[in-house]
Amino acid sequence: MSRLYxxxxxxxxxxxxxxxxxxxxxxxxxxxxxxxxxxxxQKGAIEVEVFHDAVMGRPLIxxxxxxxxxxxxxxxxxxxxxxxxxxxxxxPATHAPEPGPAVAEAGTRTSERIADxxxxxxxxxxxxxxxxxxxxxxxxxxxxxxxxGIALDxxxxxxxxxxxxLADVHAATGTTPTTEAASPPRGHLDLAxxxxxxxxxxxxxxxxxxxxxxxxxxxxxxxxxxxxARNAQLPPDQRLLLGALLIKAVALSLDKFPELxxxxxxxxxxxxxxxxxxxxTAIRGGGLVAPALHDADQLQLPTLMTRLRDLVGxxxxxGLRASELSDPTITVSSLGERGVDRLYGIIYPPQVAIxxxxxxxxxxxxxxxxxxxxxxxxxxxxxDHRHSDGHRGALFLARxxxxxxxxDTL
Amino acid sequence: MSAxxxxxxxxxxxxxxxxxxxxxxxxxxxxxxxxxRYGGCYAVSKGLYDEFGPERIRDAPLSEAGFTGxxxxxxxxxxxxxxxxMTVNFSLxxxxxxVNNAATLRHMSGGQFSVPLVIRMACGAGKQLxxxxxxxxxxxxxxxxxxKVLAPATLEDARGMLWSALEDPDPVVIFEHVMLYNRSGQxxxxxxxxxxxxxxxxxxxxxxxxxTYGGSLFKTLEAADTLAADGIAAEVIxxxxxxxxxxxxxxxxxxxxxxxxxxxEGWRSGSLAAEIxxxxxEQAFWELDAPxxxxxxAEVPIPYPKHLEDAAVPQTxxxxxxARAVLNR
Numbered sequence: 033m034s035r036l037y038x039x040x041x042x043x044x045x046x047x048x049x050x051x052x053x054x055x056x057x058x059x060x061x062x063x064x065x066x067x068x069x070x071x072x073x074q075k076g077a078i079e080v081e082v083f084h085d086a087v088m089g090r091p092l093i094x095x096x097x098x099x100x101x102x103x104x105x106x107x108x109x110x111x112x113x114x115x116x117x118x119x120x121x122x123x124p125a126t127h128a129p130e131p132g133p134a135v136a137e138a139g140t141r142t143s144e145r146i147a148d149x150x151x152x153x154x155x156x157x158x159x160x161x162x163x164x165x166x167x168x169x170x171x172x173x174x175x176x177x178x179x180x181g182i183a184l185d186x187x188x189x190x191x192x193x194x195x196x197x198l199a200d201v202h203a204a205t206g207t208t209p210t211t212e213a214a215s216p217p218r219g220h221l222d223l224a225x226x227x228x229x230x231x232x233x234x235x236x237x238x239x240x241x242x243x244x245x246x247x248x249x250x251x252x253x254x255x256x257x258x259x260x261a262r263n264a265q266l267p268p269d270q271r272l273l274l275g276a277l278l279i280k281a282v283a284l285s286l287d288k289f290p291e292l293x294x295x296x297x298x299x300x301x302x303x304x305x306x307x308x309x310x311x312x313t314a315i316r317g318g319g320l321v322a323p324a325l326h327d328a329d330q331l332q333l334p335t336l337m338t339r340l341r342d343l344v345g346x347x348x349x350x351g352l353r354a355s356e357l358s359d360p361t362i363t364v365s366s367l368g369e370r371g372v373d374r375l376y377g378i379i380y381p382p383q384v385a386i387x388x389x390x391x392x393x394x395x396x397x398x399x400x401x402x403x404x405x406x407x408x409x410x411x412x413x414x415x416d417h418r419h420s421d422g423h424r425g426a427l428f429l430a431r432x433x434x435x436x437x438x439x440d441t442l
Numbered sequence: 443m444s445a446x447x448x449x450x451x452x453x454x455x456x457x458x459x460x461x462x463x464x465x466x467x468x469x470x471x472x473x474x475x476x477x478x479r480y481g482g483c484y485a486v487s488k489g490l491y492d493e494f495g496p497e498r499i500r501d502a503p504l505s506e507a508g509f510t511g512x513x514x515x516x517x518x519x520x521x522x523x524x525x526x527x528m529t530v531n532f533s534l535x536x537x538x539x540x541v542n543n544a545a546t547l548r549h550m551s552g553g554q555f556s557v558p559l560v561i562r563m564a565c566g567a568g569k570q571l572x573x574x575x576x577x578x579x580x581x582x583x584x585x586x587x588x589x590k591v592l593a594p595a596t597l598e599d600a601r602g603m604l605w606s607a608l609e610d611p612d613p614v615v616i617f618e619h620v621m622l623y624n625r626s627g628q629x630x631x632x633x634x635x636x637x638x639x640x641x642x643x644x645x646x647x648x649x650x651x652x653x654t655y656g657g658s659l660f661k662t663l664e665a666a667d668t669l670a671a672d673g674i675a676a677e678v679i680x681x682x683x684x685x686x687x688x689x690x691x692x693x694x695x696x697x698x699x700x701x702x703x704x705x706x707e708g709w710r711s712g713s714l715a716a717e718i719x720x721x722x723x724e725q726a727f728w729e730l731d732a733p734x735x736x737x738x739x740a741e742v743p744i745p746y747p748k749h750l751e752d753a754a755v756p757q758t759x760x761x762x763x764x765a766r767a768v769l770n771r
Binding site for chain 1: 700727728729730731732770
């Protein structure tokens, strides 16, 4: 039985998408969450996923086609019913051509010479990974074969001296090269279109959502001291940034405030199942995306930091996943090191709240009756008054502040 | 509404560009050997001396270092000089001025000085002018930070690049291939300035990317026609700007075609073609389905006899053969 894979909605502001690449081909087995295609939206090139296990069927639209949200893009076959289709042509491995004699000899000589120098005799030892067994294949063919999960040895090479080239991999998998050939460069952002999308979403938010705003100064001295001590022992690429702590503190604080974590559905509140923090990320040259850091409340800090780096990297290089755009349950916007004291966010519909963090700075602070310099950040909450009240919002923001006093529990 | 088109030669397009610049900006003047009374060794400036007079169309003594240096001084002093050097071979006498002064002064002065100088020079083989007048040393200039290097091949670029170059606050070197001067074609009557960055896809195709510039562009387009007759769709990229190179356009094309041939009238060793090949390897390695091919000039001083000159520089048949080689057919 076949079902249809439809153009997914990646946000309330999306009306249509353009197919720029089929990542998978007819016959491919797909597990839930696998990327099936890349589509171009106002937020750039987005990888879209399948929602259940299936086998890719017949494509219904072509690369370059722009279709509205909900339009069928491809047929999906039932995963259990379909036979395993790969390798499509079923070339038996025994038919793999022998490596050319010149290559084999050169490889053998080289490996023997290296072994000799190292004081070993390898003689006719059989093994893997010697130069003699390395199959001649173009980089593009290697990459495609790898992506399709077929061994180079199973492919007949038609290139110079039997090298496997792209066409051979296509022939072996029964795919057509045109799907790849037509794919435009990835990660190209249309900043003007993104500006329009932001304008539409923010106008709708200000028009429809009765925002209330709260602000709270939080002493970050304990958190930054803890961070400094922890990072001192770590190589730069593993160091935690303050932003990760702020996200985790917000995520953990939401457990007692479900009315801030979810969606407005035609005026009714729908609480979210998990805590997926939308991380507002500025794009160089203008524009903004807030993709989801999934299950941020469940992630250990090092993992959270790694995912955050990956997410920010993909915002800037392209390659966001559809679920990352449609899943955020609340947004966190942090100005970082170079900003101003505080920011008041505008809620991204259909979410119901956004937390803002200004730039932390040394400010005078009263502690134990003394005025002392402390590292202070101003946190703000903008929330939807249809679904929560200022009293609850204030308790939530205070709880974020308390959690940040105990950084080792984050 | 389409603009009115006029029939014009490359030479006339360059002349119109100079005339427009002289009319638009009183700081602009042209200086070089025989550019005035004689009208330029390739007749580019013919008529301009009578029109603008000896102050703005200045005949220079036979000293490339001298008048190029004077141009740098004039640019530092606030003028917008166009210095014409007869051929790239002779520009070697001015290399010290260009590389050690024009290219460096902004950097050595901590940004205090600009050198808004434009240097035009002829390059390339095909006119039987032998080894001291026929070389393609654009790649040498493209090696040097601090200058922009342009190679207009089309009428639009010949007409439009000069004004943009004069607007640039830094030195710009423009290479005009000698075999282009007599090419004629249709150009919009109101054609004007064009950007001096980015490569242009002159022909689209999905099977192989042919990367070239300047005098080799039309040979490459001819080769693409020949290939098309055999069912091979070649994409032709005109670099336009040799420094900085437009990596993005090259990589995007190779990501579609998976094969590339670079056509460069410079010598192969240490050439611009070598640089582009290296960049393709660095940035598009996993896209490549065949080794990058190159069609360059033979490693000899360009010969005088016609048949040897033809044999020394890239020709359409060589380009077709190189494209077939990377396609393995």
